[in-house]
Amino acid sequence: MATELDLENETQRERPEETYGLTPEIERAVIEALEAKDKAGVWTLVESLHAADVADLVEHLSGDRRKDLVEILPPTLHADLLAHLDETVREEVVSYLGPKEVAAAVGELESDDAVEVIQELDTKERQEVLGAVPPEERAILEEGLTYPEESAGRMMQREMVVVPSYWTVGETIDFMRETDSLPQDFYDIFVVSPTHQPIGKIALSRLLRTRRPVMVTEIMYQEPKTVPASMDQEEVSHLFLQYDLVAAPVGDDGGRLVGVITVDDVVDVIDEEAEEDIMKLGGVRETDIYQAAVYTSRSRFSWLFVNLFTAIAASIVIAFFDTEIDKIVALAILMPIVASMGGNAGTQTLTVAVRALAVRELTMTNAWQVIGKETLVGGFNGVLFAVLAGAAVWFWFEDLLLAGVLALAMVINLVVAGIAGAVIPIGLARSGVDPAVASGVFLTTVTDVVGFFSFLGLAAILLL
C-alpha cells in the first residue's frame, strides 16, 4: 500500500506546473528579462502569476536580482506581495520599498494581514510606516499591536458582520445588502447581546434558507466558543482542530466581541506551529533558508554550544575508565554502539511524547501510563538488540564475556532511554518549559552518560 502511495506522490510531484503558477521556465524568463532590464517583459510575466507565486519568485531570487525585481514591480502588487512573503525576505523588501510605499500597501490589506506585516518591522521602520498611514487605520493597527505577539488578538480580523439579538432574518439580509463597509467575503455572522457579548453564530447558508420574519436568535448556533483576545495562537489552532470550527468570535477582557478568527487564518498557524516544533526538535530556532550564512551560523551556535558540554560530559565519563580501556582496546571500539542505540531509541520515544504533548493527547492524566509503556518498549527492544549486538560482538571478537557485557549494557541503556524519552518532555512541560526545544539535549546527555557508564562500568567489574 505504501509503495502505491509513494508512486502516486511521485507522479504528482513531477508535474507541479499543472497546479502551481510559478514554473522553473517562468523563473528563468524573469531572470533573463531582469538582466536585459526589460521592464515590460517582467511585467507581462508577473501579471500572469498569483501574488503568492510572485512572493515565491521574490524569495527564490538572490541579492541584487531580488532588489531589481521588487523595484520594478507594479505598486498594485505591493500589498499582496507583502502579505505572502516569508518574514526574513519581507524585511528586506520593506527596506527596498521605503515607508511611504509600505504604508500605502498596508492600507490595502485587511486588518489581520496589516498587523502581521507591521509587527515584524523594527521600531524605527514601524514608526515611519504608521506615520504614513491615515489616522483612522493607524488607530486600528496600533490597537492590534497592543495584543501580545502570536495571540488571538493579532490573528483576528476586525471586519465582521454583527447583528443585535432582536433582529429578524429579513432585517439582517437587508442590512447586509445596504451596508458598504462590510468585509469582502464572510461566512458567518454573529449575534450579540445588548452589552456586545457574542451569544450566537449563524452560517450564511442557513440565513439564506430561512424565511424573513424568523428571529435571528431562533436559527443561531448558540454559545459559540469565544476566544479571549490574549489566547496564544497555538491554543486557538487547537480549539479549531478539536471542535472543527470554521469561525470563532474573539472577546476582550470583558467578553465583548472585538473580532473574528476564521479557519483560513488558522491554517497558517497550524503550519507555523508544526514547523516550530520540527525546527526545535532539530536544534534550530526557525527556518533560516532565506537567511545569510553568518546569521544562520550565529543562530545555530547556541544549540551546538550546549551540545559541546554534553559531549564533554560523556568524555569525562569515559575518562574514569582510562585504565580499563588501556587494557582492553575493544572497549573503546565498542562503546559508541550502546550510546548510539540509546540515543536513537530515546529520540523515538521523545518525538512521540513531544508531539503528543503538543496536541494534548498526552496529559497529566495518562502520563504514568505512557511512561510505563515506554519503559516496557525500551525493555522489549533492549533485549532484542542485546541479542543482536551481542551476537555480532561475539562473532567479531570471539569473546563471550565481552559480548555479554555489551548485551547487558544495551538492555540497561534502552530501558533508561525509554524512561528518559518520556519523563524528560513530560517533566519539562509540567515545569512550563517548552519540551520541543530542550528535551533533546537532556536526553542525549542521559543516554550518552548511561551508555558509556554502564558498558565501561560492567566491563570493569566483569572483565578485569
Added chain:
Amino acid sequence: MATELDLENETQRERPEETYGLTPEIERAVIEALEAKDKAGVWTLVESLHAADVADLVEHLSGDRRKDLVEILPPTLHADLLAHLDETVREEVVSYLGPKEVAAAVGELESDDAVEVIQELDTKERQEVLGAVPPEERAILEEGLTYPEESAGRMMQREMVVVPSYWTVGETIDFMRETDSLPQDFYDIFVVSPTHQPIGKIALSRLLRTRRPVMVTEIMYQEPKTVPASMDQEEVSHLFLQYDLVAAPVGDDGGRLVGVITVDDVVDVIDEEAEEDIMKLGGVRETDIYQAAVYTSRSRFSWLFVNLFTAIAASIVIAFFDTEIDKIVALAILMPIVASMGGNAGTQTLTVAVRALAVRELTMTNAWQVIGKETLVGGFNGVLFAVLAGAAVWFWFEDLLLAGVLALAMVINLVVAGIAGAVIPIGLARSGVDPAVASGVFLTTVTDVVGFFSFLGLAAILLL
C-alpha cells in the same frame, strides 16, 4: 518579548478547562460512574461534552474501561464519536460496536467523514459495514473508496451547491431556498459549464449582496483552481496554503466537477502531514501513543535495526586505529566529541532542508545555493567549535598537539556535516525517496564515520 510570551502561554495552559469541555475532574467522575456501573451518571456527564471531547475521553481510558464506556454510550453519539477518534482507537471501538451499529453511524456522517471511517477498516469489517448501509449510500461510499488513499477524492465532500452558468442570482437563491437535499452548511457555490466543468465560484456573501437579475457568471470568481481527484492530500494542502483557498472544486479525469474540498478538511491534513514529518525525522513510523507496547516495539524495531548497522560501521572505523588508541588512551576519551558535534550540526541542516523541501521553499532551482550556504555555515561553526573544544582539550590534557588534532577534525566534520545535511535530503527527494524518513540514518553514518576517521586518522599522522 519571548519571556512575556511564555508567561502568556503558561497562564493559558494552566486553565485549559475554560476552553475545553473535558477536564480532569470530568474524566475522574466518568471513571467513578463506570466503576459503579452507573449508566445514568455516565450519560449525564457525557451529555455535557462535545463529541470531540467524548472521543478524547474514550482515547484516554484504558482497556476494559474504554470498552465499558463505548458500550453504554447513547447510539446517537456513535457517528460523531467515530469521526473524531484516533485511527488506532477507532479500530478498537468499531470492534466493540459491531457492523450494524457502525453502518448506522456511518449513514449519518457526511460523505468525506464516512469514507474516512470506512477506509481504515480491514476488508472483512468493511464488507460487513457496507453490507449494512442502504444501497444508495453504499454506492457513494464505494465510489469514494475507488480513489487512492490520502487523495483529494477521499478528502472531498460530494454534498455541494452547483448551478448552471445561465442562471441568475435570483434563480440561485430560490433554488437554495426550495431544495431540501443541500449540505447543512456551505460557503461557496460553484458555477458549471454544460459539460459540468467548474468555471466559477461565488462566495455566499457576494451572492447575498447582489441584485436578483444579475447573472451568476457576472459575479463569479473565474477559473477556480480545480483539484484533480487523484491529487495527493499533501499537494492539496499546499495549494490551499499557497493560494489562501477556502474551498476548491474537485474534478475527475475529464475535469467534471465531482466534489468540493473545504479549508476545514485541509486543516486536519496539514496537521497530519506535519505530524508525519515530525515522526519520520524522529525515526518513528506514526504516533503510537494509543498502541500497545508490543506493537510499538515492533514498529520501532526496524529503524533501530538500521541504526545498529550504522553504529557497527562506526566501530569498524575505530577498530582500524586500535594501535593508536592503545598508545594514547586520550584518543578514546575524546573521539566521541567530534562525532557528536558533527551529528548535531548535520541534524540542524537536515531539519531545515527536509522542512524546506516539504513546503517547496527548497527546489531544484535553489538547491546549489542552499548547499553552498550550508557548507559555509559548517565552516564558520567548525572554526568556532574547533577553537572552543581545542581550548578545553588543551586545558584538560595539557597537550597542544592533541588539541590541534581535535580542532582540525572538528572543522572537517562540521563542514562535511553541513554538506551532507543538505545534499542527502536533496538527493533523496530527487530520486523520489521521502527525505524525512531516510535522511537521518544516512547523515549519522556520514558524521560518525567522518568524525572518528578524521580525528583518529589525524592523530595517527600527527601524534605518533
